[in-house]
Amino acid sequence: MENNTRKIVLVGTGFVGMSFAYALLNQNACDELVLIDIDKKRAMGEAMDLNHGLAFSGSHMKIYAGDYDDCSDADIVAICAGVAQKPGETRIDLLKRNAEVFRSIVGPVMNSGFAGVFLIATNPVDIMTHVTQKLSGMDYHRVIGTGTTLDTARLRYMLGDYFSVDPRNIHAYVMGEHGDSEFVPWSQALVATKPVLTHCAETGGKFCCTEMERISEEVKNAAQKIIEAKKATYYGIGMAMVRIVRAIFGNENSILTVSAMLNGEYGQHNVYAGVPSVVNRNGVREIVQLSLNSEELSRLHDSCELLRGVFKGIEL
Ligand code: NAD
Numbered sequence: 278m279e280n281n282t283r284k285i286v287l288v289g290t291g292f293v294g295m296s297f298a299y300a301l302l303n304q305n306a307c308d309e310l311v312l313i314d315i316d317k318k319r320a321m322g323e324a325m326d327l328n329h330g331l332a333f334s335g336s337h338m339k340i341y342a343g344d345y346d347d348c349s350d351a352d353i354v355a356i357c358a359g360v361a362q363k364p365g366e367t368r369i370d371l372l373k374r375n376a377e378v379f380r381s382i383v384g385p386v387m388n389s390g391f392a393g394v395f396l397i398a399t400n401p402v403d404i405m406t407h408v409t410q411k412l413s414g415m416d417y418h419r420v421i422g423t424g425t426t427l428d429t430a431r432l433r434y435m436l437g438d439y440f441s442v443d444p445r446n447i448h449a450y451v452m453g454e455h456g457d458s459e460f461v462p463w464s465q466a467l468v469a470t471k472p473v474l475t476h477c478a479e480t481g482g483k484f485c486c487t488e489m490e491r492i493s494e495e496v497k498n499a500a501q502k503i504i505e506a507k508k509a510t511y512y513g514i515g516m517a518m519v520r521i522v523r524a525i526f527g528n529e530n531s532i533l534t535v536s537a538m539l540n541g542e543y544g545q546h547n548v549y550a551g552v553p554s555v556v557n558r559n560g561v562r563e564i565v566q567l568s569l570n571s572e573e574l575s576r577l578h579d580s581c582e583l584l585r586g587v588f589k590g591i592e593l
Pocket of ligand 1: 288289290292293294314315316358361382400401423455
Protein backbone atom coordinates (compact mmCIF):
# COMPACT_ATOMS: atom_id res chain seq x y z
CA MET A 278 0.00 0.00 0.00
CA GLU A 279 2.60 2.52 -1.12
CA ASN A 280 0.59 5.00 -3.19
CA ASN A 281 -1.68 7.68 -1.77
CA THR A 282 -4.77 6.61 -3.65
CA ARG A 283 -7.02 4.25 -1.74
CA LYS A 284 -7.93 1.75 -4.47
CA ILE A 285 -10.40 -1.11 -4.15
CA VAL A 286 -11.30 -3.72 -6.73
CA LEU A 287 -14.69 -5.29 -6.04
CA VAL A 288 -15.40 -8.68 -7.62
CA GLY A 289 -19.10 -9.57 -7.65
CA THR A 290 -21.53 -6.72 -8.23
CA GLY A 291 -24.66 -8.42 -6.85
CA PHE A 292 -26.68 -7.30 -3.84
CA VAL A 293 -23.85 -7.56 -1.31
CA GLY A 294 -21.18 -6.12 -3.60
CA MET A 295 -23.27 -3.13 -4.57
CA SER A 296 -24.42 -2.43 -1.00
CA PHE A 297 -20.73 -2.32 -0.12
CA ALA A 298 -20.02 -0.04 -3.09
CA TYR A 299 -22.92 2.27 -2.22
CA ALA A 300 -21.76 2.49 1.41
CA LEU A 301 -18.18 3.20 0.23
CA LEU A 302 -19.45 6.06 -1.87
CA ASN A 303 -21.60 7.54 0.88
CA GLN A 304 -18.83 7.28 3.45
CA ASN A 305 -16.16 8.49 1.03
CA ALA A 306 -14.13 5.47 2.12
CA CYS A 307 -11.89 5.09 -0.95
CA ASP A 308 -10.60 7.11 -3.92
CA GLU A 309 -10.85 4.55 -6.71
CA LEU A 310 -13.33 1.71 -7.08
CA VAL A 311 -13.16 -0.85 -9.86
CA LEU A 312 -16.14 -3.13 -10.46
CA ILE A 313 -15.70 -6.63 -11.89
CA ASP A 314 -18.38 -9.23 -12.52
CA ILE A 315 -18.69 -12.23 -14.82
CA ASP A 316 -21.67 -10.30 -16.14
CA LYS A 317 -19.66 -7.40 -17.59
CA LYS A 318 -22.74 -5.49 -18.67
CA ARG A 319 -24.03 -5.54 -15.12
CA ALA A 320 -20.74 -4.18 -13.74
CA MET A 321 -20.81 -1.44 -16.36
CA GLY A 322 -24.41 -0.50 -15.51
CA GLU A 323 -23.64 -0.42 -11.80
CA ALA A 324 -20.61 1.84 -12.39
CA MET A 325 -22.76 4.23 -14.43
CA ASP A 326 -25.48 4.29 -11.77
CA LEU A 327 -23.01 5.06 -8.95
CA ASN A 328 -21.23 7.71 -11.03
CA HIS A 329 -24.52 9.51 -11.57
CA GLY A 330 -24.82 9.90 -7.79
CA LEU A 331 -21.35 11.44 -7.42
CA ALA A 332 -22.66 14.99 -7.84
CA PHE A 333 -24.85 14.46 -4.77
CA SER A 334 -22.07 13.03 -2.61
CA GLY A 335 -19.10 14.58 -0.88
CA SER A 336 -16.85 12.14 -2.69
CA HIS A 337 -14.58 12.42 -5.72
CA MET A 338 -14.30 8.69 -6.16
CA LYS A 339 -13.22 7.35 -9.53
CA ILE A 340 -15.61 4.49 -10.31
CA TYR A 341 -15.44 2.25 -13.38
CA ALA A 342 -16.01 -1.29 -14.60
CA GLY A 343 -12.65 -2.93 -15.15
CA ASP A 344 -10.83 -6.21 -15.34
CA TYR A 345 -8.29 -8.22 -13.36
CA ASP A 346 -5.29 -6.21 -14.61
CA ASP A 347 -6.67 -3.36 -12.50
CA CYS A 348 -5.76 -5.33 -9.36
CA SER A 349 -2.02 -4.78 -9.93
CA ASP A 350 -1.92 -1.58 -7.84
CA ALA A 351 -5.07 -2.14 -5.76
CA ASP A 352 -4.85 -1.91 -1.97
CA ILE A 353 -7.83 -4.17 -1.39
CA VAL A 354 -9.56 -6.81 -3.50
CA ALA A 355 -13.00 -7.48 -2.06
CA ILE A 356 -14.81 -10.62 -3.22
CA CYS A 357 -18.60 -10.86 -3.02
CA ALA A 358 -19.02 -13.15 -6.04
CA GLY A 359 -20.75 -16.47 -5.75
CA VAL A 360 -23.30 -18.82 -7.19
CA ALA A 361 -26.64 -19.65 -5.59
CA GLN A 362 -27.62 -23.12 -4.37
CA LYS A 363 -29.46 -25.19 -7.01
CA PRO A 364 -32.59 -27.10 -5.93
CA GLY A 365 -31.51 -30.37 -4.32
CA GLU A 366 -27.83 -29.42 -4.31
CA THR A 367 -25.86 -30.38 -1.20
CA ARG A 368 -23.92 -27.79 0.77
CA ILE A 369 -20.62 -29.40 -0.14
CA ASP A 370 -21.47 -29.43 -3.87
CA LEU A 371 -22.35 -25.75 -3.68
CA LEU A 372 -19.05 -25.17 -1.94
CA LYS A 373 -17.15 -26.99 -4.66
CA ARG A 374 -18.82 -24.81 -7.30
CA ASN A 375 -17.99 -21.67 -5.33
CA ALA A 376 -14.40 -22.88 -4.99
CA GLU A 377 -14.30 -23.07 -8.82
CA VAL A 378 -15.70 -19.53 -9.01
CA PHE A 379 -12.89 -18.42 -6.69
CA ARG A 380 -10.31 -20.26 -8.80
CA SER A 381 -11.45 -18.16 -11.77
CA ILE A 382 -11.04 -14.98 -9.69
CA VAL A 383 -8.03 -15.46 -7.41
CA GLY A 384 -5.69 -16.74 -10.20
CA PRO A 385 -6.14 -13.65 -12.41
CA VAL A 386 -5.95 -11.33 -9.36
CA MET A 387 -2.57 -12.82 -8.39
CA ASN A 388 -1.33 -12.82 -12.01
CA SER A 389 -1.84 -9.04 -12.03
CA GLY A 390 0.85 -8.71 -9.34
CA PHE A 391 -1.64 -7.82 -6.60
CA ALA A 392 0.07 -7.36 -3.22
CA GLY A 393 -2.64 -5.80 -1.06
CA VAL A 394 -5.27 -7.27 1.26
CA PHE A 395 -8.05 -9.68 0.26
CA LEU A 396 -11.41 -9.09 1.95
CA ILE A 397 -13.91 -11.91 1.45
CA ALA A 398 -17.68 -11.79 2.05
CA THR A 399 -18.93 -14.76 -0.01
CA ASN A 400 -20.49 -17.52 2.11
CA PRO A 401 -19.61 -19.76 3.81
CA VAL A 402 -17.25 -16.92 4.52
CA ASP A 403 -14.72 -18.70 6.78
CA ILE A 404 -14.26 -21.46 4.22
CA MET A 405 -14.12 -19.11 1.21
CA THR A 406 -11.50 -17.00 2.99
CA HIS A 407 -9.40 -20.11 3.58
CA VAL A 408 -9.90 -21.08 -0.07
CA THR A 409 -8.63 -17.64 -1.13
CA GLN A 410 -5.56 -17.93 1.08
CA LYS A 411 -4.78 -21.40 -0.28
CA LEU A 412 -5.32 -20.44 -3.94
CA SER A 413 -3.38 -17.17 -3.66
CA GLY A 414 -0.52 -18.46 -1.52
CA MET A 415 -0.56 -15.05 0.12
CA ASP A 416 0.57 -14.41 3.71
CA TYR A 417 -2.50 -15.33 5.75
CA HIS A 418 -2.44 -12.01 7.63
CA ARG A 419 -3.38 -10.36 4.33
CA VAL A 420 -6.36 -12.60 3.59
CA ILE A 421 -9.34 -11.85 5.81
CA GLY A 422 -13.06 -12.54 5.78
CA THR A 423 -15.99 -10.58 7.16
CA GLY A 424 -16.30 -13.39 9.77
CA THR A 425 -18.64 -12.50 12.62
CA THR A 426 -18.35 -8.71 12.28
CA LEU A 427 -21.99 -8.41 11.24
CA ASP A 428 -23.14 -10.90 13.92
CA THR A 429 -21.21 -8.87 16.51
CA ALA A 430 -22.89 -5.66 15.32
CA ARG A 431 -26.27 -7.39 15.59
CA LEU A 432 -25.40 -8.56 19.13
CA ARG A 433 -24.39 -5.07 20.24
CA TYR A 434 -27.52 -3.58 18.72
CA MET A 435 -29.76 -6.12 20.50
CA LEU A 436 -27.97 -5.79 23.86
CA GLY A 437 -28.07 -2.00 23.57
CA ASP A 438 -31.78 -2.20 22.92
CA TYR A 439 -32.32 -4.60 25.84
CA PHE A 440 -30.35 -2.54 28.38
CA SER A 441 -31.31 0.82 26.81
CA VAL A 442 -27.61 1.63 26.44
CA ASP A 443 -25.81 2.99 23.36
CA PRO A 444 -24.51 -0.13 21.48
CA ARG A 445 -21.11 1.59 21.24
CA ASN A 446 -20.82 1.20 25.02
CA ILE A 447 -21.48 -2.53 24.83
CA HIS A 448 -18.36 -4.67 24.46
CA ALA A 449 -19.32 -8.16 23.40
CA TYR A 450 -18.40 -10.48 20.54
CA VAL A 451 -19.81 -13.31 18.48
CA MET A 452 -17.03 -15.83 17.82
CA GLY A 453 -16.38 -18.90 15.66
CA GLU A 454 -18.02 -19.85 12.36
CA HIS A 455 -20.23 -17.26 10.69
CA GLY A 456 -23.09 -19.77 10.90
CA ASP A 457 -24.82 -22.29 13.13
CA SER A 458 -21.87 -23.08 15.42
CA GLU A 459 -21.13 -19.44 16.29
CA PHE A 460 -21.49 -18.44 19.95
CA VAL A 461 -21.29 -15.52 22.37
CA PRO A 462 -18.65 -15.82 25.12
CA TRP A 463 -20.79 -14.20 27.80
CA SER A 464 -17.97 -14.24 30.35
CA GLN A 465 -16.34 -11.58 28.14
CA ALA A 466 -19.37 -9.37 27.53
CA LEU A 467 -19.35 -5.95 29.17
CA VAL A 468 -21.69 -2.98 29.61
CA ALA A 469 -19.20 -0.12 29.93
CA THR A 470 -16.58 -2.00 32.00
CA LYS A 471 -19.09 -4.07 33.97
CA PRO A 472 -19.64 -7.74 33.04
CA VAL A 473 -23.09 -8.27 31.52
CA LEU A 474 -23.68 -11.30 33.76
CA THR A 475 -22.91 -9.26 36.92
CA HIS A 476 -25.21 -6.52 35.66
CA CYS A 477 -27.95 -9.15 35.22
CA ALA A 478 -27.40 -10.60 38.73
CA GLU A 479 -27.37 -7.20 40.43
CA THR A 480 -30.55 -5.90 38.89
CA GLY A 481 -32.70 -8.37 40.81
CA GLY A 482 -34.17 -10.12 37.80
CA LYS A 483 -34.88 -6.99 35.80
CA PHE A 484 -32.19 -8.00 33.33
CA CYS A 485 -32.14 -11.75 33.24
CA CYS A 486 -29.33 -14.13 32.18
CA THR A 487 -31.74 -16.41 30.28
CA GLU A 488 -32.60 -13.38 28.16
CA MET A 489 -28.94 -13.29 27.10
CA GLU A 490 -29.31 -16.79 25.60
CA ARG A 491 -32.45 -15.66 23.78
CA ILE A 492 -30.50 -12.72 22.35
CA SER A 493 -27.63 -14.93 21.13
CA GLU A 494 -30.18 -17.23 19.42
CA GLU A 495 -31.79 -14.20 17.78
CA VAL A 496 -28.40 -13.03 16.53
CA LYS A 497 -27.71 -16.48 15.08
CA ASN A 498 -31.09 -16.66 13.33
CA ALA A 499 -31.19 -13.04 12.15
CA ALA A 500 -29.96 -13.72 8.61
CA GLN A 501 -32.50 -16.52 8.11
CA LYS A 502 -35.31 -14.27 9.32
CA ILE A 503 -34.29 -11.49 6.92
CA ILE A 504 -33.97 -13.99 4.04
CA GLU A 505 -37.50 -15.27 4.75
CA ALA A 506 -38.80 -11.71 4.67
CA LYS A 507 -36.86 -10.22 1.72
CA LYS A 508 -34.91 -13.13 0.14
CA ALA A 509 -31.39 -11.84 0.92
CA THR A 510 -29.36 -9.72 3.34
CA TYR A 511 -27.03 -7.06 2.04
CA TYR A 512 -27.08 -3.58 3.66
CA GLY A 513 -25.64 -4.71 7.01
CA ILE A 514 -22.85 -6.76 5.46
CA GLY A 515 -22.04 -3.94 3.01
CA MET A 516 -21.57 -1.58 5.96
CA ALA A 517 -19.56 -4.15 7.92
CA MET A 518 -17.21 -4.39 4.92
CA VAL A 519 -16.76 -0.62 4.87
CA ARG A 520 -15.93 -0.70 8.58
CA ILE A 521 -13.15 -3.23 7.87
CA VAL A 522 -11.92 -1.17 4.90
CA ARG A 523 -11.70 1.94 7.10
CA ALA A 524 -9.64 0.01 9.65
CA ILE A 525 -7.27 -1.04 6.85
CA PHE A 526 -6.90 2.32 5.10
CA GLY A 527 -6.73 4.24 8.39
CA ASN A 528 -4.12 1.81 9.79
CA GLU A 529 -6.43 1.89 12.81
CA ASN A 530 -5.41 -1.24 14.74
CA SER A 531 -9.13 -1.62 15.42
CA ILE A 532 -10.38 -4.81 17.03
CA LEU A 533 -12.93 -6.48 14.79
CA THR A 534 -14.22 -10.06 14.69
CA VAL A 535 -13.02 -10.72 11.14
CA SER A 536 -12.39 -14.23 9.90
CA ALA A 537 -8.69 -14.74 10.57
CA MET A 538 -6.34 -17.71 10.37
CA LEU A 539 -5.75 -19.25 13.80
CA ASN A 540 -2.21 -20.45 14.16
CA GLY A 541 -2.01 -21.65 17.75
CA GLU A 542 -4.35 -19.03 19.26
CA TYR A 543 -6.96 -20.64 21.52
CA GLY A 544 -5.17 -23.94 20.80
CA GLN A 545 -6.49 -23.95 17.21
CA HIS A 546 -4.47 -24.48 14.05
CA ASN A 547 -5.02 -24.15 10.30
CA VAL A 548 -8.53 -22.78 10.42
CA TYR A 549 -10.21 -19.48 9.57
CA ALA A 550 -12.85 -18.34 12.08
CA GLY A 551 -14.35 -15.15 13.49
CA VAL A 552 -12.14 -13.98 16.37
CA PRO A 553 -11.36 -10.52 17.78
CA SER A 554 -8.41 -9.39 15.68
CA VAL A 555 -6.32 -6.25 15.43
CA VAL A 556 -6.90 -4.92 11.89
CA ASN A 557 -4.59 -2.41 10.23
CA ARG A 558 -3.00 -1.49 6.90
CA ASN A 559 -1.47 -4.98 6.57
CA GLY A 560 -4.67 -6.90 7.32
CA VAL A 561 -4.72 -8.82 10.61
CA ARG A 562 -1.80 -7.76 12.83
CA GLU A 563 -2.67 -10.29 15.52
CA ILE A 564 -5.52 -12.19 17.12
CA VAL A 565 -6.58 -11.04 20.60
CA GLN A 566 -6.81 -14.00 22.95
CA LEU A 567 -9.68 -13.44 25.36
CA SER A 568 -9.80 -15.27 28.70
CA LEU A 569 -12.52 -17.69 27.64
CA ASN A 570 -13.83 -20.12 30.26
CA SER A 571 -13.61 -23.86 29.60
CA GLU A 572 -17.13 -24.13 28.16
CA GLU A 573 -16.49 -21.24 25.76
CA LEU A 574 -13.14 -22.72 24.71
CA SER A 575 -14.86 -25.99 23.98
CA ARG A 576 -17.51 -24.22 21.86
CA LEU A 577 -14.77 -22.48 19.90
CA HIS A 578 -13.01 -25.80 19.44
CA ASP A 579 -16.22 -27.45 18.12
CA SER A 580 -16.82 -24.59 15.72
CA CYS A 581 -13.22 -24.75 14.42
CA GLU A 582 -13.38 -28.53 14.15
CA LEU A 583 -16.50 -28.24 11.99
CA LEU A 584 -14.83 -25.63 9.74
CA ARG A 585 -11.67 -27.75 9.38
CA GLY A 586 -13.81 -30.74 8.36
CA VAL A 587 -15.71 -28.76 5.71
CA PHE A 588 -12.53 -27.24 4.30
CA LYS A 589 -10.96 -30.70 4.00
CA GLY A 590 -14.05 -31.89 2.12
CA ILE A 591 -13.62 -29.54 -0.82
CA GLU A 592 -10.24 -30.93 -1.93
CA LEU A 593 -8.66 -27.92 -3.58
P1 NAD B 1 -25.83 -12.13 -5.94
O1 NAD B 1 -26.25 -13.35 -6.66
O2 NAD B 1 -26.71 -10.92 -5.95
O3 NAD B 1 -24.39 -11.66 -6.50
C1 NAD B 1 -23.37 -12.54 -6.85
C2 NAD B 1 -22.61 -11.91 -8.00
O4 NAD B 1 -21.47 -12.73 -8.28
C3 NAD B 1 -23.43 -11.83 -9.31
O5 NAD B 1 -23.43 -10.51 -9.80
C4 NAD B 1 -22.71 -12.80 -10.23
O6 NAD B 1 -22.78 -12.42 -11.61
C5 NAD B 1 -21.28 -12.72 -9.69
N1 NAD B 1 -20.45 -13.85 -10.09
C6 NAD B 1 -20.76 -15.17 -10.12
N2 NAD B 1 -19.73 -15.89 -10.60
C7 NAD B 1 -18.72 -15.01 -10.84
C8 NAD B 1 -17.40 -15.15 -11.33
N3 NAD B 1 -16.89 -16.36 -11.68
N4 NAD B 1 -16.65 -14.04 -11.48
C9 NAD B 1 -17.13 -12.81 -11.15
N5 NAD B 1 -18.41 -12.63 -10.69
C10 NAD B 1 -19.17 -13.71 -10.54
O7 NAD B 1 -25.52 -12.57 -4.45
P2 NAD B 1 -25.42 -11.60 -3.16
O8 NAD B 1 -26.74 -11.51 -2.50
O9 NAD B 1 -24.69 -10.38 -3.56
O10 NAD B 1 -24.48 -12.49 -2.20
C11 NAD B 1 -23.11 -12.66 -2.50
C12 NAD B 1 -22.45 -13.55 -1.46
O11 NAD B 1 -22.40 -12.86 -0.20
C13 NAD B 1 -23.22 -14.85 -1.18
O12 NAD B 1 -22.29 -15.90 -1.05
C14 NAD B 1 -23.90 -14.57 0.15
O13 NAD B 1 -24.20 -15.75 0.87
C15 NAD B 1 -22.84 -13.74 0.82
N6 NAD B 1 -23.26 -12.99 2.02
C16 NAD B 1 -22.36 -12.95 3.03
C17 NAD B 1 -22.69 -12.32 4.23
C18 NAD B 1 -21.67 -12.31 5.34
O14 NAD B 1 -21.97 -11.99 6.52
N7 NAD B 1 -20.44 -12.66 5.06
C19 NAD B 1 -23.93 -11.69 4.38
C20 NAD B 1 -24.83 -11.72 3.31
C21 NAD B 1 -24.47 -12.39 2.13
